[in-house]
Amino acid sequence: MPQVTEKEHDGVQIDLVSGERMAGLTSMEKIRMILDGVHEGNIVILEEGLSPDEESRLIEVTMTEISPDEFSGIEIETYPNSTAGDSGLIGRIMGRREASKLTVIGPADRIETLHKDETLISTLVSRN
Amino acid sequence: MGLITNLKDSISRVTDKLFSDAEPKRIGIYGPPNAGKTTLANRIARDWTGDAIGPESHIPHETRRARRKENVEIERNGKTVTIDIVDTPGVTTKVDYKEFLEFDIEEEDAVRRSREATEGVAEAMHWLREDVDGVIYVLDSTDDPFTQVNTMLIGIIESRDLPVLILANKIDLEESDIRQIENAFPQHETIPLSALEGENMDEVYDNIAAYFG
Numbered sequence: 221m222p223q224v225t226e227k228e229h230d231g232v233q234i235d236l237v238s239g240e241r242m243a244g245l246t247s248m249e250k251i252r253m254i255l256d257g258v259h260e261g262n263i264v265i266l267e268e269g270l271s272p273d274e275e276s277r278l279i280e281v282t283m284t285e286i287s288p289d290e291f292s293g294i295e296i297e298t299y300p301n302s303t304a305g306d307s308g309l310i311g312r313i314m315g316r317r318e319a320s321k322l323t324v325i326g327p328a329d330r331i332e333t334l335h336k337d338e339t340l341i342s343t344l345v346s347r348n
Numbered sequence: 349m350g351l352i353t354n355l356k357d358s359i360s361r362v363t364d365k366l367f368s369d370a371e372p373k374r375i376g377i378y379g380p381p382n383a384g385k386t387t388l389a390n391r392i393a394r395d396w397t398g399d400a401i402g403p404e405s406h407i408p409h410e411t412r413r414a415r416r417k418e419n420v421e422i423e424r425n426g427k428t429v430t431i432d433i434v435d436t437p438g439v440t441t442k443v444d445y446k447e448f449l450e451f452d453i454e455e456e457d458a459v460r461r462s463r464e465a466t467e468g469v470a471e472a473m474h475w476l477r478e479d480v481d482g483v484i485y486v487l488d489s490t491d492d493p494f495t496q497v498n499t500m501l502i503g504i505i506e507s508r509d510l511p512v513l514i515l516a517n518k519i520d521l522e523e524s525d526i527r528q529i530e531n532a533f534p535q536h537e538t539i540p541l542s543a544l545e546g547e548n549m550d551e552v553y554d555n556i557a558a559y560f561g
């Protein structure tokens with residue numbers, strides 16, 4: 221992702237990543253892109269989110285990168301999946317995708333969830 | 349005719365024996381930190397084997413390694429269900445060693461605990477993807493269940509088609525609210541319990557036998 225220069229850097233960079241851009245990446249490329257952005261202090265917003273397997277790997281890789289006083293992990297928010305369990309095995313075999321969910325990911329020490337329900341995610345983003 | 353019936357019975361007995369001798373199903377106890385997973389694991393292990401699995405604590409991330417108790421035989425309605433219980437570290441997306449300092453833990457020890465906690469969470473995720481046959485998902489019924497970790501983990505479990513039981517723990521506490529858990533995950537059965545007090549464990553065991561037997 222392009223980074224703003226030091227001189228301009230007095231705000232919070234937000235990267236909105238389209239589903240189209242993500243579709244061309246492997247799972248590890250997606251995770252790397254997210255974590256590289258978060259390590260830079262950016263907020264990464266994914267138009268279509270990650271698959272459950274990718275979410276599981278994102279947690280795993282995040283854990284391996286946590287370092288005292290440097291990186292304490294990520295805050296991640298998506299809407300609760302109201303269709304969970306509805307599509308079932310047959311749905312997945314038939315290629316029916318569960319609803320893609322807008323996903324917000326940021327450094328744990330800079331993003332705080334104020335409110336979350338099925339239709340609204342409200343977060344507070346701090347500069348430091 | 350009698351010969352065929354006898355043959356069928358013999359085959360059935362051999363098949364039953366084969367399945368009963370199969371590896372016990374590994375049931376992972378998952379959930380966020382401090383939901384009471386180890387208290388539950390110890391309760392189950394003590395009730396059916398006499399031994400505990402690991403130390404319990406109010407400090408988050410006390411369990412930092414997945415621990416397995418093998419061959420736990422649970423008897424329900426004349427049938428015996430044998431499972432391996434896997435007590436896993438609480439899953440989170442962030443670990444800050446400074447949180448341990450609030451529990452009067454020295455900084456060096458807090459840093460070590462946080463490093464072990466991160467390894468434990470990664471390990472728990474690996475077990476979930478590779479090594480468990482079913483999940484007992486433990487939630488603290490005094491907390492809001494609408495968290496990202498819960499949403500993601502239930503999604504991961506569902507995507508792997510693993511049988512899952514949701515347990516609403518800590519019903520002995522006044523603030524306990526089981527309905528909010530039922531509303532958060534209406535697609536799954538929610539069973540209330542107090543692992544600490546041993547309350548409603550009969551229903552828990554009935555459901556373990558029904559889901560994982």
